[in-house]
Amino acid sequence: MTSHTVIDELKRNQILDLLEQGKRVDGRALDEAREVSIEINAIPKANGSARVRLGDTEVVCGVKIQPDRPFPDTGDKGLFICTAELLPLSHPTVETGPPGPEVIELARVVDRGIRESHMIDVSQLVIEKDKSVIGVFADNVVVDYDGNLFDACSYAATAALLSSKSPKWNWVDDAPALVEGEDVDVPITTIPVSVTMAKIGKHIVVDPNGDEWASMDARITITSDSDGNICALQKGGDDGFTQEEIVQCGEISVRVGAKIREKLKAAQQGGQ
Amino acid sequence: MGGREATMVLMDENGKRCDGRTVDEPRRIMIKAGGLKNADGSSYIEFGDNKILVGVFGPRDVHPKHMSDTDTGILRVRYHMEPFSVGERKNPAPSRREIEISKVIKEALEPAVMLEKFPRTAVDVFIEVLQADGGTRCAALTAASVALADAGIPMRDMVAAIAAGKVADTVILDVNNEEDQAGQADMPIGYMPNLEKITLLQLDGVLTPEEYKKCIQVGVDGCKLVYELQKKALNDKYFGNKGE
Numbered sequence: 204m205t206s207h208t209v210i211d212e213l214k215r216n217q218i219l220d221l222l223e224q225g226k227r228v229d230g231r232a233l234d235e236a237r238e239v240s241i242e243i244n245a246i247p248k249a250n251g252s253a254r255v256r257l258g259d260t261e262v263v264c265g266v267k268i269q270p271d272r273p274f275p276d277t278g279d280k281g282l283f284i285c286t287a288e289l290l291p292l293s294h295p296t297v298e299t300g301p302p303g304p305e306v307i308e309l310a311r312v313v314d315r316g317i318r319e320s321h322m323i324d325v326s327q328l329v330i331e332k333d334k335s336v337i338g339v340f341a342d343n344v345v346v347d348y349d350g351n352l353f354d355a356c357s358y359a360a361t362a363a364l365l366s367s368k369s370p371k372w373n374w375v376d377d378a379p380a381l382v383e384g385e386d387v388d389v390p391i392t393t394i395p396v397s398v399t400m401a402k403i404g405k406h407i408v409v410d411p412n413g414d415e416w417a418s419m420d421a422r423i424t425i426t427s428d429s430d431g432n433i434c435a436l437q438k439g440g441d442d443g444f445t446q447e448e449i450v451q452c453g454e455i456s457v458r459v460g461a462k463i464r465e466k467l468k469a470a471q472q473g474g475q
Numbered sequence: 476m477g478g479r480e481a482t483m484v485l486m487d488e489n490g491k492r493c494d495g496r497t498v499d500e501p502r503r504i505m506i507k508a509g510g511l512k513n514a515d516g517s518s519y520i521e522f523g524d525n526k527i528l529v530g531v532f533g534p535r536d537v538h539p540k541h542m543s544d545t546d547t548g549i550l551r552v553r554y555h556m557e558p559f560s561v562g563e564r565k566n567p568a569p570s571r572r573e574i575e576i577s578k579v580i581k582e583a584l585e586p587a588v589m590l591e592k593f594p595r596t597a598v599d600v601f602i603e604v605l606q607a608d609g610g611t612r613c614a615a616l617t618a619a620s621v622a623l624a625d626a627g628i629p630m631r632d633m634v635a636a637i638a639a640g641k642v643a644d645t646v647i648l649d650v651n652n653e654e655d656q657a658g659q660a661d662m663p664i665g666y667m668p669n670l671e672k673i674t675l676l677q678l679d680g681v682l683t684p685e686e687y688k689k690c691i692q693v694g695v696d697g698c699k700l701v702y703e704l705q706k707k708a709l710n711d712k713y714f715g716n717k718g719e
Binding site (some may be wrong): 288304305307308310311315318319320321421428432433434435436437438439440441442443444445446449450453454457470 | 571572574575577578579582583585586599662667670671672673674675676677678679680681682683687688691692695
């Protein structure tokens with residue numbers, strides 16, 4: 204996906220020409236995200252899961268919930284860890300092996316968006332203070348690539364967390380003991396939604412597809428919470444934004460994010 | 476970077492912060508251009524208790540060769556923290572955090588450097604954090620811009636950087652380590668004052684839309700302060716103390 208071909212140059216010219224007329228290659232409005240389809244509980248063996256398609260980008264996220272040791276300085280809080288991985292079947296240029304800077308950034312940005320929104324109330328995930336806590340692990344795998352993995356992974360992880368049921372543990376004989384058949388809800392406080400925008404020439408487009416992704420000059424991912432506050436942001440790409448553009452992107456992210464939050468809620472209720 | 480006292484007062488009743496600064500007061504900033512003999516360009520910055528050294532090499536041959544680009548030069552950035560730079564010893568191998576920061580700093584510098592003038596070459600920027608105290612990525616980006624200028628690499632502008640943030644429900648400039656750990660939001664900003672472009676922007680923490688706008692404004696204004704110090708550092712090296 205990083206390799207730049209002659210075809211990419213031609214596509215960029217086409218995309219730019221269309222944008223000058225206020226149009227996008229796939230006919231969407233500039234501030235319109237692609238169709239999101241969310242399948243909840245796609246992986247029954249996980250404690251929560253979701254299979255999300257954002258246009259032709261597809262991500263599967265599974266949540267595993269299990270007892271873990273707390274970090275030494277936060278013994279009164281459970282763990283939340285979110286990862287993301289590109290599978291080799293997702294695109295011909297993806298190779299096996301350790302993740303490169305782009306995939307590391309992807310995983311960290313998706314994790315940060317959910318973490319900083321305090322979606323999961325980790326203070327409720329304590330089995331025995333300083334000794335044992337509950338860890339919530341949301342692992343994303345990208346199975347099909349058509350741009351904007353940030354949002355696809357973020358929606359998949361959020362949907363999977365919303366669908367999660369946590370087993371229950373008691374502290375018995377200095378060890379966590381599973382309480383059979385007593386699944387409880389994961390403590391959720393808010394629904395974070397990330398919205399990624401690409402800057403192509405002077406234009407800002409929401410949810411860039413693969414061709415737009417390859418043609419963009421810079422990008423920005425902004426996560427907002429259920430109250431319409433902004434809780435995480437990451438700028439990327441080899442160009443900059445003006446101050447006005449950054450403010451405008453903040454407004455777009457809250458507005459577009461609210462629509463997608465409704466879809467996440469609908470998927471959660473449909474799965475129950 | 477170790478536990479924090481939950482009782483720490485981040486802002487007292489007089490609006491003074493935990494290190495005695497006012498809300499819009501940056502820490503002490505000292506930038507020096509040059510200093511390394513072998514590097515083509517270098518700089519050293521002290522930003523509060525951060526101490527960071529930057530060396531720049533190039534434009535030079537690209538190794539491995541397949542990384543070279545026939546249309547343009549390439550920029551490579553390594554941000555690295557010494558094992559002794561933080562409270563508990565840090566594993567010297569590059570962490571995922573350092574790889575991400577290297578990437579965002581590279582992307583923040585890219586719009587400033589005229590790489591297209593040097594096809595098939597690489598410009599390497601090595602950032603070594605000798606001591607860290609919150610806001611290293613901003614200090615590193617600020618110093619890297621000065622080191623690139625010191626190397627004589629043609630640039631459109633320099634990138635100045637500083638973090639805005641929120642502690643005790645107040646928007647502040649230049650988030651220190653304590654404020655980063657215990658505060659409500661941290662927003663590092665990199666800005667090119669002449670081109671009026673934001674090239675680095677991250678945020679963690681919750682901001683209302685109004686606070687978001689204010690943070691960006693405070694950050695951009697802070698960057699303009701830092702920019703003057705960058706220019707002064709270059710002035711001091713190349714024109715003595717004669718000034719402008």
